[in-house]
Amino acid sequence: MTTLLDFTNTVLPEGKVKVPPRPEPAPRPEITVNGTAITEEMVRTEAQNHPAETPAEAFAAAARALVVRELLVQEANRLGLAATPEALGEGRRETDEDALVRALLEREVSAPTADDAACRRYYEQNPRRFRSETLFEARHILFAAPQEDQVARARARDEALAVLAELREAPDSFAELAARHSACPSAGQGGSLGQLGHGSTVPEFDKALHTLQPGQFSSEPVATRFGYHIIQLERRIDGEQLPFEHVAQRIAAWLEAASWSRAVAQYIGILAGKASITGIALNTADGPLVQ
Known part of the structure; x- marks a missing residue:
C-alpha cells in the first residue's frame, strides 16, 4: 500500500520532489438581482470601501452593499424617478445612482419625528450619556x-525610582526634576501636560490618573509602552x-x-422579498445595509 510518506519521497529524474498540484479554489456563486449580474470585479472594487478583519468579510460586505444598491436603483427606475445629483462639497458630487437612491428613499421612506416626551x-x-467629561x-x-528593549526598560525604571526618592524628600521639586530628567517635550513646562480627558493618554497612564488625589504623585513608576512615568495630578475637574x-x-x-x-x-x-436574488443571502437587519 502506498503511504503519504512514499508519495512525498518520490523523486523525479531531475531530483525534484513530486508535489501534488494545489486544488483550484471553488468558484464563487454568481450574484444576480432580478437577472442583473453583480460581477466579482465589481465586488472587489467596492470592497475597498468596507474595512474588515479579513478579505472574505470585506468581500461579503461589499457584495451585500452592491446588491442593496441594485435593488434600490431598479426600484427607482421602475417608478420612473429622476434626480439631479447634488454637490457634496470640496468639488465632489453625487453619482447618478446615488441621486436616484436618495430620491427613492425620500419618497418611499418616512420616519416619525422625536417629540419632547420621547427625548x-x-x-x-x-x-x-449626558455628563460633561x-x-x-x-x-x-x-x-x-x-x-x-528589556535592558533599557530596567535602566529606565531604576532611574525613575531614584528620582522618585528625590521627589519624596522634596515634593516641591517636581518641575525642576522634570526639566532635568524627563524625555518628554513637556519637560520645558515643568512636565505639565495640561488638561487630559478620558482616552487622551495610554490606558496605563489614564488608570493611574484616576487613582490620584490632587497634589499626589504616583507612589511607583507607571509603566507604559513609552517607558516609565512619575505622574502628579494637579487638579481634577469632575464631570456634571x-x-x-x-x-x-x-x-x-x-x-x-x-x-x-x-x-x-x-x-x-x-x-x-419581492426580488429574485441569487448567490447571496441578505440580512436586512444588518447595519451595513443601511449605509
Whole structure:
C-alpha cells in the first residue's frame, strides 16, 4: 500500500520532489438581482470601501452593499424617478445612482419625528450619556525606553525610582526634576501636560490618573509602552450632568436617525422579498445595509 510518506519521497529524474498540484479554489456563486449580474470585479472594487478583519468579510460586505444598491436603483427606475445629483462639497458630487437612491428613499421612506416626551424619556433612561467629561490637569516625568528593549526598560525604571526618592524628600521639586530628567517635550513646562480627558493618554497612564488625589504623585513608576512615568495630578475637574435643554436637539437627532435607519432596513427587506436574488443571502437587519 502506498503511504503519504512514499508519495512525498518520490523523486523525479531531475531530483525534484513530486508535489501534488494545489486544488483550484471553488468558484464563487454568481450574484444576480432580478437577472442583473453583480460581477466579482465589481465586488472587489467596492470592497475597498468596507474595512474588515479579513478579505472574505470585506468581500461579503461589499457584495451585500452592491446588491442593496441594485435593488434600490431598479426600484427607482421602475417608478420612473429622476434626480439631479447634488454637490457634496470640496468639488465632489453625487453619482447618478446615488441621486436616484436618495430620491427613492425620500419618497418611499418616512420616519416619525422625536417629540419632547420621547427625548425626555431617552434622557432619563441614559443619564450617563449626558455628563460633561471629567478632566485632569497633570504633569509627568518620562524615562523613555522602548517596550521591546528589556535592558533599557530596567535602566529606565531604576532611574525613575531614584528620582522618585528625590521627589519624596522634596515634593516641591517636581518641575525642576522634570526639566532635568524627563524625555518628554513637556519637560520645558515643568512636565505639565495640561488638561487630559478620558482616552487622551495610554490606558496605563489614564488608570493611574484616576487613582490620584490632587497634589499626589504616583507612589511607583507607571509603566507604559513609552517607558516609565512619575505622574502628579494637579487638579481634577469632575464631570456634571448636562441639563436636558442643552442636549434635547442632539437626542432628537439621534432618535430620528435611528428610526429612519430602521425604516430603510424594513423597506429594503420588502424589496428583497419581492426580488429574485441569487448567490447571496441578505440580512436586512444588518447595519451595513443601511449605509
